[in-house]
Amino acid sequence: MELRRMYDEDFNYLGYLKDRKEPLEETEYFVVSGVMVISRGKLLVTQRAKNKTFPHQWEFTMGSVVDKESPLEGALRELKEEVGIRATDRGLTFLGTMKENQKFSKIFLLVRDVDKIKMQKSEVEDYKFVGKEELDAMLKAGDFAPPM
Secondary structure, eight states: OOEEEEEOTTSOEEEEEEETTSOOOTTOBEEEEEEEEEETTEEEEEEEOTTSSSTTOEEOEEEEOOTTOOHHHHHHHHHHHHHOOOOOGGGEEEEEEEEETTEEEEEEEEEOOOOOOOOOTTTEEEEEEEOHHHHHHHHHHTOBOTTO
16 A cells, blocks of 8 residues: 555645545645756656556656655655665755646756666666757657656
């Protein structure tokens, strides 16, 4: 069971947790956190595992904020779990929040040379570091999962 905090449309905590598998009420929102990693001037992108929604499509490291963790704690956990990168709050810069489809996405940035990636196979099937031109081409081709 994966529990998420429920928020209203103005990002006020509603005071309860809800299982991820339960449908959301119209007034309920949840939070995902993601980290865009820039290493040596290139963005880390990961390819979603075949068993996930939007299989084989690309994204940056992102996932649901669970239980009572903060968006920052969720971002750090997802980064460690999905690609094996350990970071601290001092290493991340908050970029902003996107609100869409009953979801708040909290986006962080990590700029650091990364020499080793350890993929969580249940979440990630491949990764690469892309420059601006390749990223633009991937976006234009529709290679990224729609939530991105």
